[in-house]
Amino acid sequence: MLDPWTADAFDYDKLVKQFGIKNFQDELVKIKNPNRLMRRRVIFGHRDFNNISDLINTNKQFAVVTGMMPSGQIHIGHKMVVDQLIWYQNNGGKLSLPIADLEAYAARGISFEKGKQLAVNEYLTNYIALGLDVEKDVNIYLQSQNKILSDLSFRASMKANFSELKAIYGFTPSTNLAHVNAPLSQVADILIPQLEEYGGPINTVVPVGIDQDPHLRLTRDITSKLHEEFGFLTPSSTYHRFITGLTGGKMSSSKPKTAIYLNDETKDAVKKLKSAKTGGRESLQEQKQLGGKPDECVIFELLVYHLIEDDEKLREIKEECLSGTLLCGDCKNRTCQLLEDFLDDLHEKQIESREIAQTIFD
Numbered sequence: 001m002l003d004p005w006t007a008d009a010f011d012y013d014k015l016v017k018q019f020g021i022k023n024f025q026d027e028l029v030k031i032k033n034p035n036r037l038m039r040r041r042v043i044f045g046h047r048d049f050n051n052i053s054d055l056i057n058t059n060k061q062f063a064v065v066t067g068m069m070p071s072g073q074i075h076i077g078h079k080m081v082v083d084q085l086i087w088y089q090n091n092g093g094k095l096s097l098p099i100a101d102l103e104a105y106a107a108r109g110i111s112f113e114k115g116k117q118l119a120v121n122e123y124l125t126n127y128i129a130l131g132l133d134v135e136k137d138v139n140i141y142l143q144s145q146n147k148i149l150s151d152l153s154f155r156a157s158m159k160a161n162f163s164e165l166k167a168i169y170g171f172t173p174s175t176n177l178a179h180v181n182a183p184l185s186q187v188a189d190i191l192i193p194q195l196e197e198y199g200g201p202i203n204t205v206v207p208v209g210i211d212q213d214p215h216l217r218l219t220r221d222i223t224s225k226l227h228e229e230f231g232f233l234t235p236s237s238t239y240h241r242f243i244t245g246l247t248g249g250k251m252s253s254s255k256p257k258t259a260i261y262l263n264d265e266t267k268d269a270v271k272k273l274k275s276a277k278t279g280g281r282e283s284l285q286e287q288k289q290l291g292g293k294p295d296e297c298v299i300f301e302l303l304v305y306h307l308i309e310d311d312e313k314l315r316e317i318k319e320e321c322l323s324g325t326l327l328c329g330d331c332k333n334r335t336c337q338l339l340e341d342f343l344d345d346l347h348e349k350q351i352e353s354r355e356i357a358q359t360i361f362d
């Protein structure tokens with residue numbers, strides 16, 4: 001069972017096998033200008049992405065849906081989604097970005113008021129500061145305020161029953177009904193761009209973390225049952241890995257020591273990174289002899305996911321680490337500098353972005 005609300009450890013290969021997710025590698029070769037996360041296998045799996053790569057390669061339009069559940073602080077792991085959205089926006093994708101305040105209420109007890117405030121100040125402000133153009137034909141809405149969404153969600157619920165939801169999510173007779181209901185809103189989120197009022201059936205991709213796959217299985221099943229009535233096309237999806245937290249486990253919105261929050265003071269973030277776990281050896285001598293372990297290193301992962309764009313440069317660092325010529329102290333200092341530059345620049349951009357974000361729901 002893969003539970004989207006409590007999942008924390010992932011065996012990616014096993015999930016791919018168990019749930020019939022396809023390896024992204026097969027699609028990667030078809031895409032003309034894959035983005036950093038695709039090239040580096042951070043995006044590792046997909047369902048039916050071939051429908052989308054064909055459209056990208058022929059410059060045709062498609063829809064992109066991914067939601068944000070406003071339950072806490074946004075961290076550098078969330079930047080992954082934004083980078084993908086920007087790439088899609090530049091490659092023919094028409095974006096729809098639900099704010100899952102219903103889900104945040106059902107799963108985390110966050111009030112609608114608080115959810116909206118987090119959506120604006122944490123999520124949207126940073127999405128814009130990171131480079132997303134929210135004025136370019138993007139549909140951003142709060143689930144709780146969207147009548148089209150609630151109607152579609154209601155109609156979707158006609159096509160699912162309790163046994164199916166129980167099989168997918170592990171619900172029990174004591175699960176409260178808001179929790180049972182929330183996934184149906186997500187199904188509707190994913191299908192909204194295909195309604196006549198938004199232009200009718202269109203191929204859609206949902207770029208998400210692997211914990212969201214249960215929602216895609218439900219959506220794809222319901223879509224086929226609504227096909228006759230609405231003409232909906234089955235949505236595609238991609239799955240990315242999660243960034244490791246600074247203490248080795250999961251990077252978490254609610255555990256400050258594990259995360260670099262985008263709204264952290266730069267000096268605090270750098271301090272956290274300075275004490276992060278590396279893939280270095282016990283002693284300097286051992287490091288020189290055996291080399292480091294970049295694949296088990298939080299510092300290297302940050303470089304891979306976010307801080308170095310140039311593949312060649314990244315390869316050099318990996319080789320130097322493996323051969324023992326690069327020492328963790330130096331490598332860490334350099335990474336801290338990159339993080340400092342990134343956050344200082346982001347914080348400057350947040351000032352204007354916050355003003356734009358605050359107008360979105362007015």
Ligand code: TRP
Nearest residue numbers: 065066067068069098100186189
């Ligand atoms: N459930 C998602 C999360 O926890 C948020 C979400 C809501 C979503 N609606 C969506 C994701 C539609 C993808 C598509 O982050």
Ligand code: SF4
Nearest residue numbers: 279292297321328331
């Ligand atoms: Fe990690 Fe850098 Fe040390 Fe290698 S040298 S283990 S990449 S910190």
